[in-house]
Amino acid sequence: MTDSLVLEQLEQALRIPIIDGMHAQGDLLVIPARLLDEVAPRPNALWRYVPPGGVEVLRGPAGGNPHTLVAEPGSCRWTTELYDPAGLALGMFVASTVAYLMHPEHGATGSAPGAYVIRRQRENSNFGARLVVD
Template identity: 40%
Template structure:
């Protein structure tokens, strides 16, 4: 199910907004009016980011505020994780493709936003989040 951000918030909204399907959304979300949000619980891609359910260890570092998992230093828009409830994020520093592990506790959710690719509501569970790559005579990261 997807919704447009127009039903969630207006540009001048400064606090959390309630939506009948998605409930109260974090006040940290600063998203354009045409953003579409998809709910995921298994695997999804967002531009050059790939999210997949993991059977690996759970993340242990509390995610209490938004974090850019891919920043905009190379000219693009950042991919930003927003916690809503008990979420945990262990970044893989220095890793080429694996960005980290996200654990969303039961009863919580996380949001991943990108200004061009929209939003993902991530259901409870543990996920591997990494960079995508493509093959064009040799392996290379997907450019966003």
């Protein structure tokens, strides 16, 4: 194999989709905040910048793999202090550059600059609604 072919394959393996709309990653949904009128930060919510090591948004059951929000330093703020009547929101982030949700099994997805809510997915069955577990 030539060096350029190896580099091309490596580059293709590292491409991360950057999405400016709703997207899913396993048992989570990333939804532009503008689409969720009923979800909002609580008054005086504490916003923190996403640290260099990221923010663990959700870990799978029994110590499973984490979904981690990462971003360039100083470019993304995060809060878990939300008003959400459905009780599905885990947090909201506001990013001035691309922010990434990473997972060891699902890979990574990028969210274009903007405000997003990260929510649990739920599904309906004959036994009622339940959270999707990944």
